[in-house]
Amino acid sequence: MSRTAIIAGQGVLPGLLAEALDNPAVYAVEGFAPGIPARSFRYERLVPLLDQLAADGIGRVVFAGAVRRPRLDPEAFDPRTAALVPRVAAAMGRGDDALLRELIAIFEEWDLTVVGAEAIRPDLIAAAGVLAGSPSAADRADAARAAEILSVTGPLDIGQGCVVAGGLCLAIETLPGTAPMLDFVARTRAERRGGVLFKAPKPGQDRRIDLPAIGPETITQASAAGLSGIAWAAGGVLVLDGAAMVAAAEKAGLFLWARD
Structure with a gap:
């Protein structure tokens, strides 16, 4: 073999x-x-x-x-x-x-x-549902807005993530990746807290390579950026060390949501 x-x-x-x-x-x-x-x-x-x-x-x-x-x-x-x-x-x-x-x-x-x-490792793909915390109606609206934004930027091969708060896009992931995007949000946003990091594959991308991923370090970065939680396209994002992510999210008071 x-x-x-x-x-x-x-x-x-x-x-x-x-x-x-x-x-x-x-x-x-x-x-x-x-x-x-x-x-x-x-x-x-x-x-x-x-x-x-x-x-x-x-x-x-x-x-x-x-x-x-x-x-x-x-x-x-x-x-x-x-x-x-x-x-x-x-x-x-x-x-x-x-x-x-x-x-x-x-x-x-x-x-x-x-x-x-x-x-x-099919277990790295989370099915639809809330893994930690509880996204509010505002959070769900921000996630929907973020998904809409990525549906436009994805075909342009720009990135696989963005941050939305109060319906406003604070940042879009580009070539440097998710961590620099969240660092930018942490350094530049106003005192107002809240908002959602949303990740999804690019529409039509070959999912055998460069599938978006989140892990425990994403929790730390999202918390430092003052976000309420992380949402992603269910079935399209690798969740690395899910148990550690859930524990970290609960400790930080963030929600985790695989959005259908």
Whole structure:
């Protein structure tokens, strides 16, 4: 039976997936150590990595963890990877979602089956319902407004989260991610408290890669930003360490709501 490889970035997700797999192979982008043992690789040598996966008996691949677009060294490319640069560069110009779709396509050309994290850990996807606290009518209205905003910005490949308070959008997630967005809210909002962080996949995105995620650290950041709670699209967001999240939310007085 073929093995599964985790193409890992930073954060706890690679480790959570590794725990659920029998003898996984873990490969990490150089500079983005996942916190578990992993072989490092560079984007400039993507084709040698693909050849190595085949040599290691890998049949299935899952992408997990956070990475940023690195600075590429033109002198580090091997000839076969260099041949892929035009198609990858064209995809980058169309946004992150297009780039990730192109990456999946390249892996599939090596007869590798790409799966999402939820295929390995379906328990990380929360069903619809309130996990902690109790969102008020105002909170529910803010979540609905946030979902409406993301339905417009998502197709533009802008982000997977936003913060709404009193019907007003305080921030939209962009390339830096959720933590910088919440830090911006914490530093710039007025004394008024309340509001909701809402996260959802981009409409039509390939859910095998870059599915939005929340974890215990999101609770800390949302609390520091003075928010009332966190809501997300049920079935579309990875909930990392749900028990710890619920405990942290109850301690901080925040609600957690998987919105249907």
